[in-house]
Amino acid sequence: MNPVDAIRDPRIAAARALATRSGRAAAGRCLVEGADLIRQARAAGARLDYVLRAAGVHDASLEGELRDAQVPVHGVRDGLLRKVTGGTKPVDWLAVAQLPRPAQEADAYGDFAVVCERVADPGNLGTIVRTARALGVRDVVLTDETTDPSSRRVVDASRGTVLDCRIRRFADPAGAVAALRAAGFQIVVTSPRGTHLQSLAPLRGRRVALVVGNETEGVSDAVQAAADLVVQIPMAGAVESLNVGVATGISIYELRMRMILAMLTDRIPDTLGRNLTAGAHLVRQVFDAELRAIGDLDSSQAVLLMVLACEQRTPLEQLRRDIGVGSEELAASVAPLRDRGYVAPAADDPAHLTITGEGRQAVASLWAVQERVEEALYDGFTTTEREQLRSLLGRVQDNAVRLVRTGGR
Ligand SMILES: C[S@@+](CC[C@H](N)C(=O)[O-])C[C@H]1O[C@@H](n2cnc3c(N)ncnc32)[C@H](O)[C@@H]1O
Structure with a gap:
């Protein structure tokens, strides 16, 4: 088949529109550049509309994978893909990927959320998302418009995992904190000057919203004041702070483990x-x-x-x-x-x-x-309550008998 060779070709034009933030927002799609990143994005669960491949470039395993997944691959005249991305380096592979549906207020949260308060660097945001997904966290909350999670740098730094994330955006940090608190989260802010050492902070057995801050200013005073805990990762030497992506990884790892243990301790007496x-x-x-x-x-x-x-x-x-x-x-x-x-x-x-x-x-x-x-x-029980208790216990017993019979299925 002849390679696509015109900048006006509809597939090229549609991909080119995704080089801008407004174009991505309008189409609900973004670009994924490079064979490795396309593989990683697919492994992370991204859905691809189609893939553009520079003429003369071949990758048998990726082509086979895309064929099996019924993702169309179009050959493109040499040099045309660089015009699509607007970059300076040659581009061999370029995919048009669907952005995840923006999370709605009514969508359920998992048990751990990461709130990025004005994290400005796309590389840091991508690292945070990648680390969060690797540690089993899917909910990411952004508190302003500065960073665009569909940008090439975020997609790249997140290794495509941003395409499988539940991202919520709030107009202001106070609104985000209030919504998370209403959803049953305890709010844990991280700061190099936190009042509790992270590993000793009195965490409760409830969901955790971890707040990380801007690269220069950190988490705002208002959000720190609204937090349940402000925790620090102790640092040795004359280091002012950790990189926000690194700090987020350490905090998710430690706090999520501590949260699960606290939940178990709270819930075991009530099983x-x-x-x-x-x-x-x-x-x-x-x-x-x-x-x-x-x-x-x-x-x-x-x-x-x-x-x-x-x-x-x-x-x-x-x-x-x-x-x-x-x-x-x-x-x-x-x-x-x-x-x-x-x-x-x-x-x-x-x-x-x-x-x-x-x-x-x-x-x-x-x-x-x-x-x-x-x-x-039965002292203090009404007749109706006695009946209800009998009936409820009977139902638990029926379920237990069924489970014993079916071997737990
Ligand atoms: C580069 S730091 C911001 C430094 C800023 N000057 C400050 O004082 O917060 C970016 C973010 O990383 C996290 N962070 C960095 N170092 C930390 C530490 N030692 N303990 C806890 N959080 C830390 C915090 O969320 C912080 O807002």
Whole structure:
């Protein structure tokens, strides 16, 4: 096929319009220059409309990759691509890539966001984005118009990862901080003169918005005053500050790890498994104390007798599930009941248990204890709340039974 050789060719004209910021904003697209960067951008998840390749240039693996992805590749007359980019160096490969849809206010945030307050250098912004993506952070907040994340230098320095980022732009830093706080973030500002050492700062188990500042002025006084914490990375020697991209990498790495640990520490006491286990243990203690006062059965044996009284004849396997114990625990509970003549294996099948006449009498005497303890445990509950609790616990049990049956899927 003949190479594209006219500057007026629509594919060339469309690409050329992307050399300016207004052209990129209008088209929702940007340029990706060079075979390596095109590969990296695709690996980062960028979507390409088409690729322009200088005549006589070949890269079999990239061409194969683009063919498989059904991205059109057009050969272009030598020297024409340099006119598209307006640069001074020869250009071999140039892709037209779609910019990610600008993040909306209603879009969900991840658990960590990086706020760049007037970071002016495109290379620094690209480094911040690249590092953030490498450390699992996707939300980047910009607080002014100065730096354009679709510019060639940002795309280049971010190794294309800026095309797979959730970028939000706020007209002023105070608005960004307020929106992030409303979304449940704690605001952590970084400064060479931070009042807390970063590794010792009292971080809470909540999402973190990390604020980094302008290369010369740092984070503004207003944003520092609105922060939950202002942290510093300690420096040795007569160094005034770290490069903002380097500082951001260190801060994301350390604070994200500390945030996850703080979240775990906060949440473990409130997990469903822990709540149910602790609740069951306490309820059992109350029953055991009451039962000891009237006889020598414990709560597991009492529950077992009650279940048998309802069902008449029950498979051991079902009993195990109904009272929530393992086989050995069940055997330990059944043995004393059998010794006292309260239960016996079914005559026709030893894998089933039946309740005897003596066992029924024991249940009758236990029933009063059961009612008294249950009333005391439901103290302060309305009838509707009791019903709701039963129904909710029943649903958790149904889900657990399903998970056990399906092996956790
Ligand atoms: C080059 S520094 C700005 C220096 C500015 N003169 C100042 O005092 O903040 C750019 C940004 O990098 C981050 N930074 C640099 N060094 C830091 C340090 N030692 N501790 C914490 N953050 C640092 C801060 O976010 C800072 O706003």
